[in-house]
Amino acid sequence: MNYRTIFTNLGVFLVGLTLFMYEITLTRLFSTLLWYNYVFIIISLAMLGWTIGGIYSFRWLKKIKMPDQEKVAKRKVIILSLLNLTLLGAILFLYKVPYSGYLIPVYIVLSTLPFILGGYYLSLSFKESAKRSNILYFADLLGSALGSVMVVLLLDNFSLIRIGFILGLIPLLAASLSLSVIKIKVPASLMVVGLMVLTFTSGSILDSWAQDFSAFNGSPKVLSSFKERPRIVYTFWNSLARTDVVEQKGDNNKWVLVDGGAISEMVAYNGDLKTVQYLKNDVGYFPFAYKKNNSALLIGPGGGQDILYAHLGGVHDITAVEINPGSVEAAKKFKDMNGNIYGQQGTRVYVRDGRSFITRDQNKYDVIFLSKVMTQSSETLGYALSENYIYTKQAYEAYLNHLNPDGTLALVLHNASNLGKATATLLQIFEERGIPRDQAVKYMTVVNSTVTDGQMHGANMIMYPLLMVKNMPFTSDESKKIISLAEQSGQQIISLPNEHEMLKAITPSSNQQRSYLVTDNYPFFYNPGHSAPAQILIMLLVVLLIGYLLTGPSLIREKDNHIKYFKAYFAYIVSPDKVQSNKN
Secondary structure (H helix, E strand, C coil): HHHHHHHHHHHHHHHHHHHHHHHCCCHHCCCCCCCCHHHCCHHHHHHHHEEEEEEEHHHHHHHHCCCHHHHHHHHHHHHHHHHHHHHHHHHHHHHHHCCCCHHHHHHHHHHHHHHHHHHHHHHHHHHEEEEHHHHHHHHHHHHHHHHHHHHHHHHCCCCHHHHHHCCCCCCCCHHHHHHCCCCCCCHHHHHHHHHHHHHHCCCCCHHHHHCCCCHHHHCHHHHHHCCCCCEEEEECCCCCCCEEECCCCCCCEEEEEEEECCEECCCCCCCCHHHHHHHHHCCCHHEEEEECCCEEECCCCCHHHHHHHHHCCCCCCCEECCCCCHHHHHHHHHHHCCCHHHHCCEEEECCCCHHHHHHHCCCCCCEEEEECCCCCCCHHHHHHHCCCCCCHHHHHHHHHHHHEEEEEEECCCCCCHHHHHHHHHHHHHHCCCCCCHHHHHHHHEEEEEECHHHHHCCCCCCCCCCEECCCCCCCCCHHHHHHHHHHHHEEEEEEEEEECCHHHCCCCCCCHHHHHHCCEEECCCCCCCCCCCCCHHHHHHHHHHHHHHHHHHHHCCCCCCHHHHHHHHHHHHHCCCHHHHHHH
16 A cells, blocks of 8 residues: 555544544534534535535546546645635634524535535545545545544534634645655655644634624524523533523523523522522422421522522422533522532532433432423424423333322423323323322312413413322322412412312313324424424425436336336335335
8 A cells, every 4th residue: 555545544534533523513503503303414515515516526527537546646735724714714604794684595505515525525535545435535535434433422522613723724634645646755744734633732812712602693593582682691501511601781681592492590699598489489489398308309400499499498408400400500600600510519410411310310309300301392393303202101101100109299290282292101100100190180189370471471371381290199288288389479370189170171082192292212202293293294295206206207217127216216216125125
């Protein structure tokens, strides 16, 4: 293997490394600015870009007819130089230009350009070394695999601006290898490596420039819902999310935003529970107060308000499980303001996924509490097809199995749709335990949060309901205590054993119940319907129609059945056994 072959393999390795890290970095930026229906499109943009790049490569090679190594190497240098500029340009644009919905097409075009150039480069490399395509493919996969590890380390330790510069330098390193192929004697590789080392070790200027996330000067996500523009007082980036703490004039409390969407309140607290007695009016207080409890598991406590509910209810043995390390770091940053809420005596904090934690945990609790976990998921269609394993049938079973005999599973949900799905799924669990529906409702209580903002939610609507579930029926004394709490706080009881019948609006019929179920095999809790959203179905139909219009006529005219079904296979991605059966 000569040095040209080695340099070609290294070039493919570096481009694969760069593009994979860029794709994940792009996901981080899109997640912060846009809803997930746009975040999911990144995979499509990557595939589209690689395909377009391959087409342009094919056309160029066909045009010059007899490409030699020098021409290909020069073309590679040009492509890699442009890749450097487009990578850095796309990240800087997304980071520094104020967000606007009108800019979304620009985001998409700019984000796709590096993939086009990467596809162009890879196609040239595979054409140039067609006999060693297996080695090149291995180099590409190896680069992507290493990139999947490196990008997490970069996102956890550096700003996105510094990462953008690092990603931009890697194609320059690959370009210097192409320069070596055409025997241009310059110390390019050493210069690029030196710049990369400098960026890694002394990029504090880039990090300080990154503190101004100018894209947030627009109105993305939850920030636009505040009556007055809040002030960002703390920011924490990592591979999982961007976490911001914001405050408003005249409000002693602060708000924790995750990726600009999921929001939780950080309550001003000086260590004296008398100063936060007003929280007893929230439905989140009910599970801790309607009976005696000694221990609680809080999943997704965010800014720490759930911990105060537990303390107000007399529960001081608390296990808090928060998936986002940024939320915990934010609470620690403002511990003087929130009474060091995560550092309270008797509180154990775990930065883990709630479902993963409950699967491995051996303890049992008097209360397991989840309050609007993944808040942003319900606020847009984009989250309808995003998996959420916190609210599945298997998850509920795990929660119920981790309760003490008289324990309570409590869920603060978003609306009637979420309540209906949770109720249907829990009823299925009870039916499998041999408890019929008319008896299972005695194990469940629903209290609706009083909503004062009539313009947002209207009157008499189910918003932020509390669903409490036990492994045994609620007693008459417990029901009376819940009534007392509701009267004192002004909350509305929807369903209460021994007192109120379960509303039909939230209890699906036996025939409907199965379509409401949320399981690990169908974990789309925030899908507002009971099947794929209408917009998704329309998109699928349009794609199928376009596919037929583009491929149907040629398939009809094709006389060779072997070629016909070969085309059909790649047009519709049908399975080989179907192709064979159709052929026969």
